[in-house]
Amino acid sequence: MENLVMETPEQTVLERLEKGAAPPPEAELPPARTFEVKNMSIWYGEKRAIDKVTLDIASKAVTAIIGPSGCGKSTFLRALNRMHELTPRTRMEGTVLLNGKDLYASTIDPAIVRRRVGMVFQKSNPFPTMTVGENVVIGLRLNGVRNQKLLNERLEKSLRMAALWDEVKDDLHKPGTSLSGGQQQRLCIARALAVEPEVILMDEPCSALDPIATAKIEELIYELKSKYTIVTVTHNMQQAGRISDYTAFFYLGRLIEFGPTTKIFTNPSEKQTEDYITGRFG
Amino acid sequence: MIAPKHILGTFDESLAALRNNVLMMAGLTERSLERAIKGLFDRNDELCAATIADDEEIDQLEKQIDKDGVDILLRFQPVASDLRRVVSAMKLSSNLERIADQATTIARRGRKLNRHPPLAEVELIKPMYEHAMSMFKDSMDAFVREDVKLGCEVVGRDEKLDDLNQDASHKLVERMAEDPDQLRGYLNLIFVGRCLERVGDHATNIAEDAVYAANAEDIRHQSQTIAATTS
Numbered sequence: 001m002e003n004l005v006m007e008t009p010e011q012t013v014l015e016r017l018e019k020g021a022a023p024p025p026e027a028e029l030p031p032a033r034t035f036e037v038k039n040m041s042i043w044y045g046e047k048r049a050i051d052k053v054t055l056d057i058a059s060k061a062v063t064a065i066i067g068p069s070g071c072g073k074s075t076f077l078r079a080l081n082r083m084h085e086l087t088p089r090t091r092m093e094g095t096v097l098l099n100g101k102d103l104y105a106s107t108i109d110p111a112i113v114r115r116r117v118g119m120v121f122q123k124s125n126p127f128p129t130m131t132v133g134e135n136v137v138i139g140l141r142l143n144g145v146r147n148q149k150l151l152n153e154r155l156e157k158s159l160r161m162a163a164l165w166d167e168v169k170d171d172l173h174k175p176g177t178s179l180s181g182g183q184q185q186r187l188c189i190a191r192a193l194a195v196e197p198e199v200i201l202m203d204e205p206c207s208a209l210d211p212i213a214t215a216k217i218e219e220l221i222y223e224l225k226s227k228y229t230i231v232t233v234t235h236n237m238q239q240a241g242r243i244s245d246y247t248a249f250f251y252l253g254r255l256i257e258f259g260p261t262t263k264i265f266t267n268p269s270e271k272q273t274e275d276y277i278t279g280r281f282g
Numbered sequence: 283m284i285a286p287k288h289i290l291g292t293f294d295e296s297l298a299a300l301r302n303n304v305l306m307m308a309g310l311t312e313r314s315l316e317r318a319i320k321g322l323f324d325r326n327d328e329l330c331a332a333t334i335a336d337d338e339e340i341d342q343l344e345k346q347i348d349k350d351g352v353d354i355l356l357r358f359q360p361v362a363s364d365l366r367r368v369v370s371a372m373k374l375s376s377n378l379e380r381i382a383d384q385a386t387t388i389a390r391r392g393r394k395l396n397r398h399p400p401l402a403e404v405e406l407i408k409p410m411y412e413h414a415m416s417m418f419k420d421s422m423d424a425f426v427r428e429d430v431k432l433g434c435e436v437v438g439r440d441e442k443l444d445d446l447n448q449d450a451s452h453k454l455v456e457r458m459a460e461d462p463d464q465l466r467g468y469l470n471l472i473f474v475g476r477c478l479e480r481v482g483d484h485a486t487n488i489a490e491d492a493v494y495a496a497n498a499e500d501i502r503h504q505s506q507t508i509a510a511t512t513s
Contacts, residue, residue, distance in 0.1 A: 238359050265361045267498030278364045279293065280286040 034059040034199055034229040035080060040094035042075055042084060049075040051253040052094070057246075062221060062230045064244035064261065066237065068281065072253040073233045077201050080231060081117035082110040099198070115139070118192035122204040124184035126176030126191075133172035135187055139195040154194050161227075162190035163220050182213020189220065200224065202232040206239065218243050237277055241265045249273045293358050297367065300350045304371045304378075307343040308422045310336060311378045314385035315418070315481065319411050322392035322474065323404065330396070333389035340382040347375035363495075370495035374425065377484040377491075381418065384477040384484075391470040391477075401467050403457055406450040407474055413443050414478040417485035425492035430499070436489035437501065443482035450475045 035057035042050040050072045057063050057080075065073040078084040079092060082103060096103045103113055126135045136158050137151045145151060155172070159165040164186040168179065176187055185205060192200055202221070206214040221230055221243050234240050240247055240261065247264040249257045249272070257264065257273040268274045275281050288294045314333045321329035351372040354360060360368055395401070417436050424433035454468045454475075461468075490502050 237361065241361065266365065268362055274362050275286060277361050279289045279358075281289070 032059055033057065034099060035231075036095075036097040036100075037076075037080075038095045038097075040076070040079060040092070040096065042072075042079055042093075043091040044075075044087060045089040049253055050079070053250075053253075053255045055248060055255055055258055057229065057231060059229050060225055060227070061245040062225050062232065062243055063246045063248065064240035065231065065233045065248045065250060066235070066240050066277070067250035067256075068276065069235075071250040073250045074203055075253075076250065077203055077231060077233050078119075080199070080201055081114045081119060083114065083119060085110060115143070115195050116197055117199040117201060118195065118197035119201045119203070120185070120188050120192055120205050122207050124181060124188050124208070126179070126184050126187050128175070128177050130176055131173050132168050132176050132179065132187060135176040136190045136194050139191060143195065158190040158194040161193050161224065162186045163216060163223070164190055180213070182209050182216055185209060185213070185217060186220065189217075189224075193224075197228070199229045199231065202230065204233055204235060207235065214239070237265075249276060251276070290358070293354075293360075293364075296350065296354050296358070297360075297364065300347060300354065300368065300371050303343055303347050303350065304374055305426070307340060307347065307375060307378045310340050310343070311382045311385070312415075312418065312422075314340065314382050315388075315415060318385040318388040318392060319407075321389055322395065322407070325392075325396045325400065327393055327396055330389040330393045334386050337382055337386045340379060344375045344379040348372055366495045366498060370425070370491040373491045374488055377487045381481050381484045384481050388474050388477050391474050395467055395470050398464075398467055401464060401471065403454060403468065403471055406453060407471060407478070410443065410446045410450060410475055410478045413439070413446060414481040414485065417443065417482050418488070421485040421488035421492060424489050425495065428492070428496035430493050430496050433489040433493040433496070434501065437486050440482050440486045443479055447475045447479040 033056045035055075037053060037055045037057070040050055040053045040055075041048060053072075053076060065077060067073045075084055080096065080098075080103075084090050084092070092104065098113070098117065102108070126132075127138065130138065133155055136155050137145075140151060140154060145154075156165060156169075159168060164183060167183060168174075168187075171178070176184065179187060185208075189200070189205075205221075206217050209217065218239065221232070224230060225245075232240075232244070244261045246259065247261045248255055249264065249268075249270070251272055257268055257270045259269070264273065265277060268277065272281075288297075314336050317329045317336075318333040320326065321333065351368050354368050358364075395404075417439055420432055421436045423429065424436060451472050454472050458465050458468045490500075493499055493501050
């Protein structure tokens with residue numbers, strides 16, 4: 001496994017790409033758990049948003065985080081790539097291990113963490129001044145990749161993985177914002193995939209999309225889980241049931257229940273989970 | 283179990299309507315079975331005819347429950363205990379309809395038997411009927427009260443009904459050989475016994491669905507284990 005401390009942007013992306021990105025040896029394949037979160041607590045100023053959450057996130061599987069508004073699910077998600085630190089007066093306790101390495105160790109560069117743990121947001125956010133193609137490879141360019149052949153290869157590969165290539169291959173020069181809402185969201189997923197992350201975090205990725213665009217993103221998530229660990233926050237219970245392998249239910253900053261999605265949605269162990277997912281909350 | 287109110291009042295109403303239809307169907311089915319057997323024992327053709335006539339209403343209720351169940355699945359996409367309750371209600375209605383069919387068959391056999399002199403061997407049917415009816419009533423109680431223990435007990439009682447049916451069949455076959463003039467009558471009683479044995483099977487299915495609705499445990503095809511643990 002790559003070492004978070006030792007690697008540099010050149011080693012993680014450029015070198016890997018230019019050397020042909022050979023698959024890692026068997027011994028270096030990710031362990032069954034991508035994240036090990038232990039006793040995580042997060043405060044925004046005086047307000048505690050996450051309260052002693054301990055949770056392991058399985059590799060190459062989809063984990064859905066559900067819960068009512070304000071329960072801390074987005075904060076938890078953002079803490080998995082240290083994005084919550086961008087909010088002022090944030091404090092965190094506990095440990096988050098990414099493939100066994102402490103994400104919050106003092107020697108870790110948050111920028112590298114965010115490259116290895118990509119994020120897709122609720123509202124698609126392509127860079128408005130960039131073309132479709134530029135939007136996809138911007139992460140690579142910012143990491144110093146100049147080899148046009150590599151950029152083109154990665155552009156096509158990322159768009160294909162995001163199930164967008166066939167729709168935009170003739171419009172790569174058009175502005176990213178000229179695409180439909182669903183296409184823009186897949187463009188953002190392609191942008192996240194282009195830097196070869198290990199994990200993709202999704203914060204309500206379909207909440208602004210129509211049912212057809214939602215179905216495409218859901219199918220994409222299903223396809224991507226064979227290669228990536230995916231953690232998604234959703235308010236849509238049916239969607240959580242459809243796309244996820246594991247489900248975590250948060251309430252008031254606490255992890256109330258975590259388990260296989262089938263179990264959570266047929267026979268949850270906790271009454272609070274049952275009341276929430278059956279619509280009897282509060 | 284009384285669940286807290288759903289955030290959508292219409293969901294609670296729909297679920298309650300579905301449950302009420304299941305209970306009404308169970309009540310009609312129980313009445314049909316009682317009437318069919320009473321028609322047989324009392325040699326009462328009217329009761330047999332009433333049983334046969336009531337079957338139509340039960341069939342319509344089965345269709346209504348299926349329609350309402352699909353509507354709930356479509357409109358509310360229930361999960362967890364709600365999903366189990368809807369699925370169980372739909373499965374129950376199918377078993378209730380089949381029990382009512384068995385009652386109808388018993389009523390038809392009863393009418394045939396009533397055309398001939400009474401047979402003392404009709405007494406062989408009584409213990410089977412009592413056992414099958416108690417299984418049916420208890421399976422419905424297990425569903426209504428979400429009583430897992432009672433549901434498992436009902437499943438364990440099916441074997442005894444099979445044994446009773448086998449014993450009665452043997453005796454009736456022997457009687458056929460001894461008294462070939464009444465062969466049709468004995469044959470009709472064998473068919474009645476088989477109907478009651480099938481009622482026990484459907485009661486077992488209902489009890490299994492009741493357990494699933496209550497705690498999501500699938501206890502089907504484990505009857506030997508259950509019999510051992512409940513005996």
